[in-house]
Amino acid sequence: MDSGSEKLYYSISEVCSLTGLKPHVLRYWETAFPMLKPSKNQSGNRIYKQEDIGLIKLISSLLYQERYTIDGARQKMEEMNNHDQQMELELEAATVSAERIDSIKKEIMDIIAILDRDPMAVDKQDNKG
Numbered sequence: 001m002d003s004g005s006e007k008l009y010y011s012i013s014e015v016c017s018l019t020g021l022k023p024h025v026l027r028y029w030e031t032a033f034p035m036l037k038p039s040k041n042q043s044g045n046r047i048y049k050q051e052d053i054g055l056i057k058l059i060s061s062l063l064y065q066e067r068y069t070i071d072g073a074r075q076k077m078e079e080m081n082n083h084d085q086q087m088e089l090e091l092e093a094a095t096v097s098a099e100r101i102d103s104i105k106k107e108i109m110d111i112i113a114i115l116d117r118d119p120m121a122v123d124k125q126d127n128k129g
Contacts, residue, residue: 009039009047019056029059032070035077 012023026046030036036055038046048056062073 006050009041009049010053012046012048015048015053015056018053019060021056021060026056029056033059033074033077035081 010018012026015021015026016023030038033055036052036059038048038052041047058077059073062068062076063070068076
């Protein structure tokens with residue numbers, strides 16, 4: 001199977017082929033990692049989405065490469081999730097409305113128009129008043 005193909009759903013055997021893990025390991029990880037919850041089809045078979053596979057690869061990396069315990073990997077993933085949520089909130093707070101952008105653009109255009117005038121013409125207006 002080509003791991004570069006973008007399918008919507010993968011069977012447990014396909015995920016095992018992609019990750020090099022055994023089915024019983026994936027089923028156990030569902031109980032150990034609450035964030036890993038693959039859907040089930042009408043037959044009751046697990047169907048994994050691309051996000052699930054990414055999560056499985058992250059769990060595998062934490063456990064096998066970085067040598068975390070199950071509890072340590074779960075905690076690390078929760079910290080990563082909380083950090084991601086915090087970053088999303090910061091991005092939402094940093095967004096500016098289109099009306100505000102238009103207002104700022106108008107102010108800048110007004111300033112540019114003032115700067116483009118002949119300085120002597122502005123001085124003459126000041127002297128008249």
